[in-house]
Amino acid sequence: MLRTALTIAKKDIYSELRTKQVLGTMIIFAGLVILVLSFAFDPANNTTKAVIPGAVWIIIVFSGILGLNRSLVSEQRNDTMHGLLVAPMDASSIYLGKFMANFSMILIVEIVSIPFLFLLFDFKMNSSIFYFILVLFVGSFGFIAIGTFLAALASNSKSSEMLLPLLLFPMTSPVLIGVTQATKIILINMEKLPNAIAWMQLVAAYDVIFFVLCFLLIEYVLEV
Amino acid sequence: MMIEIKKLTKQADNKLILRGIDLSITQGETVAILGPNGAGKSTLLKVLATLIKPTSGLVKINGLDLKKDHIEVKKMFGYLPHSSLLYDHYTPLENLVFFGNLYGVKEVENRARKLVNEVGLSFFINEPVKNFSRGMIQRIAIARAIIHEPKIMLLDEPHTGLDQGAITILNNVVLSMKEKGCTTLMVTHDFKQAAEICDRIIIVKNGKIADDFKINNKSLGLVSEKYKVLVEGVS
Numbered sequence: 094m095l096r097t098a099l100t101i102a103k104k105d106i107y108s109e110l111r112t113k114q115v116l117g118t119m120i121i122f123a124g125l126v127i128l129v130l131s132f133a134f135d136p137a138n139n140t141t142k143a144v145i146p147g148a149v150w151i152i153i154v155f156s157g158i159l160g161l162n163r164s165l166v167s168e169q170r171n172d173t174m175h176g177l178l179v180a181p182m183d184a185s186s187i188y189l190g191k192f193m194a195n196f197s198m199i200l201i202v203e204i205v206s207i208p209f210l211f212l213l214f215d216f217k218m219n220s221s222i223f224y225f226i227l228v229l230f231v232g233s234f235g236f237i238a239i240g241t242f243l244a245a246l247a248s249n250s251k252s253s254e255m256l257l258p259l260l261l262f263p264m265t266s267p268v269l270i271g272v273t274q275a276t277k278i279i280l281i282n283m284e285k286l287p288n289a290i291a292w293m294q295l296v297a298a299y300d301v302i303f304f305v306l307c308f309l310l311i312e313y314v315l316e317v
Numbered sequence: 318m319m320i321e322i323k324k325l326t327k328q329a330d331n332k333l334i335l336r337g338i339d340l341s342i343t344q345g346e347t348v349a350i351l352g353p354n355g356a357g358k359s360t361l362l363k364v365l366a367t368l369i370k371p372t373s374g375l376v377k378i379n380g381l382d383l384k385k386d387h388i389e390v391k392k393m394f395g396y397l398p399h400s401s402l403l404y405d406h407y408t409p410l411e412n413l414v415f416f417g418n419l420y421g422v423k424e425v426e427n428r429a430r431k432l433v434n435e436v437g438l439s440f441f442i443n444e445p446v447k448n449f450s451r452g453m454i455q456r457i458a459i460a461r462a463i464i465h466e467p468k469i470m471l472l473d474e475p476h477t478g479l480d481q482g483a484i485t486i487l488n489n490v491v492l493s494m495k496e497k498g499c500t501t502l503m504v505t506h507d508f509k510q511a512a513e514i515c516d517r518i519i520i521v522k523n524g525k526i527a528d529d530f531k532i533n534n535k536s537l538g539l540v541s542e543k544y545k546v547l548v549e550g551v552s
Contacts (some may be wrong), residue, residue, distance in 0.1 A: 096421075097419055100415065100418045101419075104404075104415050108404065108406060108407070111406055112406055170402070170405060170407065170531070171400050171401045171402060171403055172398065172400035172402055173402055174402055175368055175396075175398065175400070175402055176396075176402035176403075176416065176461075178367070178368055178393065179366050179367060179368060179391060179394060179396045180416070180419040180420060181388045181389075181391040181392045181421075182388065182391075182419065183388070183418060269326070279545055299481070316368075316370060317370070
């Protein structure tokens, strides 16, 4: 299963490196959001720092949706999804492969855009980088796990670009609330770290439950 | 029996598409499935290819259950539908290597290069598929379908839109695979090609098998005559 999932993930990432369609759009979008926010909020003002945790997740969520939608709609051209479905593997391998590719792409967006956000907001990180990376990982994992599944569900609809956010936001709201709270504590108020850890544990549990559910149910979603 | 189908039905939106198909195909047979539009030919092929789940019935492939042993069964199939199933921005070599890897083909790059040569496109091996004509794409699609040397080929209207060169290549592939013992099931509207390469004809009408007969000497006349009587009601 892992071998075929890696083959699919490699194919998607290689396609992206060649066409530069989705990753480029995601990074440009993230850059524009950061730029607009930096115009709207004065970096010299101390209260502006309170905006940063929310801005981090706005960037991840909205640029993530751009990538998620594309990752499964692209398989409809020439019915390449049928080619994957008739190959000797479970449908869950396709899900795992797509998840790995989408997760790698959102990590790249985060690596590029978050330092840019901190730079434009003149934000100096005095807190724990480890916990910050951990919260980004836990949040992105849940968002992409659920998003990949819902993108597969929405890809059969003609208005998939509209349908995906409508399905995704309610489903991922516990993840987004949890990680935004945890990020706020980690970036601004490290004394309350146990609270942040509790939020992360809650999100991690949600991630595991939904990842397993999506893994089991994808077969019914991908049926022709 | 290579393919054994018993009482196969498929219902979609309260409409019965397949109404109890019973069919047995032995190894090495080349079978054409003919019938009017909406008869259920492609659905039957998609059920076999595991793209669609049947509503009821039993399908056994080389003694294996299609549902329980689906991964083993899928290894035996080479599926060639009307769409190419190829990635546009990939070259023929990249497409074949990708699909070969999914099937766990050993020395996949050598095998892919050999197949591209066989379908006469070695000159375009590093060109993206998006620049190809329909005929060229179909040649690569044929190579994709046989990259893992399948035991059963499922072809859905494979001759549609092909030039004479591509038709010859496709027919030669089917015949050479037959020599190796490969079973072929081909949905088609092209009676001439069906008579040319197939040794058994199945006519499907309203989700049921209306006729099932063997043909000798590539007798196109017999196929057309039987089809007219059964489907068009001409006696």
